[in-house]
Amino acid sequence: MKRRIYRTLCLLTICGLAACGKKDQSPTAANTPTVTPTPVVPAPVAIPPPSQSPAPIVITTPKPIVSTSPTTPKIAVPASIYPTPTPVAIPVVPDPFKTKTNSKPDPISKIRLPTDAAQQITPVGIGAAKIGMTFKELKATVGSEYEFPVKTSLIEGFDAVAVTKGGTVQYYIPYPTGTNFTDADRIKHLMTDNPNYRTLQGVGPGTPIRQAASIYGGGATLSMSKENESREFINFEQQPDGLAFRPKPIGTRSFAGDYPESNEDYLKTQKYDKRAAIGQITVSCSEDQCGAER
Numbered sequence: 001m002k003r004r005i006y007r008t009l010c011l012l013t014i015c016g017l018a019a020c021g022k023k024d025q026s027p028t029a030a031n032t033p034t035v036t037p038t039p040v041v042p043a044p045v046a047i048p049p050p051s052q053s054p055a056p057i058v059i060t061t062p063k064p065i066v067s068t069s070p071t072t073p074k075i076a077v078p079a080s081i082y083p084t085p086t087p088v089a090i091p092v093v094p095d096p097f098k099t100k101t102n103s104k105p106d107p108i109s110k111i112r113l114p115t116d117a118a119q120q121i122t123p124v125g126i127g128a129a130k131i132g133m134t135f136k137e138l139k140a141t142v143g144s145e146y147e148f149p150v151k152t153s154l155i156e157g158f159d160a161v162a163v164t165k166g167g168t169v170q171y172y173i174p175y176p177t178g179t180n181f182t183d184a185d186r187i188k189h190l191m192t193d194n195p196n197y198r199t200l201q202g203v204g205p206g207t208p209i210r211q212a213a214s215i216y217g218g219g220a221t222l223s224m225s226k227e228n229e230s231r232e233f234i235n236f237e238q239q240p241d242g243l244a245f246r247p248k249p250i251g252t253r254s255f256a257g258d259y260p261e262s263n264e265d266y267l268k269t270q271k272y273d274k275r276a277a278i279g280q281i282t283v284s285c286s287e288d289q290c291g292a293e294r
Contacts, residue, residue, distance in 0.1 A: 111202035111215070121199045121281055123242035126171045126190045129163065131242075131285045135173070136183035138163075146170075153177070156229040160191070170194055191282040199240065199281070208277045209234060209247060209256065222247065222257030223268040232256065234278065242286075247272070248279025 118127045125131055128141045139148070147164045151172065154160040160172040161181055171192035175181045198204035203212045213220040218237030224230055232255050234245040247256035256276035259267045 111211075112198060112204075113200070113202045119197050121192065121197050121204065121243070121283065123240050123283065125187075126192050126197060126281075126283055129171065129173070129187060129190050131187055131190070131283060133187050134183065135161070135181060135185055135187065138187065139183070150181075154191075155231075168194070171197065189282060189284045191280055193280045197281070199243070203278065203281075205248075205279060205281060206277050208275070209272060210274060212236060212245070212278060219270050220272065221268055221270050222255075222272050223266065224255060224257065224259060226265045226267075242283055244282040244284065245278050246280040246282070247276050249273070250275045250277075 120127065125133075129138050133141075139146075142163070142165075145165055148161050149164065150159060151162045152159045154172055154174055157177055158174040159177050159179075159181075160174045162169045163171050163173065171190055171194065173181065173187055174189045174191060175185070193205045195204055195206040201215050203215055209220050209222075212234075213236055216236035216238045221235045222232060223235065224232045232247055234247055234256075236245070239245065249256045250273050253273060256272050257269045258271040258273075259269050
């Protein structure tokens, strides 16, 4: 009996020790085995030989379609979409306070003397028409090649017979407005603006005033009378007697002369537009010669 009890106690003691031994068994660094990782060697990459390299990618730009039709012109492609701008000249604004001067005046034409007596201007007439001649005598002198239409209001207060040849007016025969010029009437006035007619010195319609002034000596004096319809005349120092010269202004000017500001009816000046020329030449009889005649 005692022996069974003893045996039982021994078994219990052994079992307790065994349980305690299992409980105290914890892993330690000394008892943990060291695991050395096995290096992984990558598989070798196969590099293709140069002959097996892939072809490079080439980007191509589509070419413009140009028609080869003979009727369609080729379109030229501009070198740049931003062409060089064309320079623009900036106009120079003139100074309004600066006086304009004609640095290069119109050249003086060569003096052309009349070679045909039918185109001469003299103190007694123009061409075949002479002061004091009747209209009938003139018609007989010039012949059938001439025509004689009437021009009304040639100047203020005067109508005129236009002596024409080939449709071109050669000269005029002025007479008072409101009257008729008949074959029996005598010529008192003759006027021409035809540049083919010249004085014996070569002065005629179209001759620059400054050139005529050098021919007739001295200067030129221009005058204008407000009471006489503001008609403008030129007087040269040595001009032939019986001749009257009227200017032809240039451009939009009303007068060729530069007249001072004045309230007087009669004005005169020796200053004039250097480009102005003679416009008309008139031949008239004096009051003593034909004042009593109509």
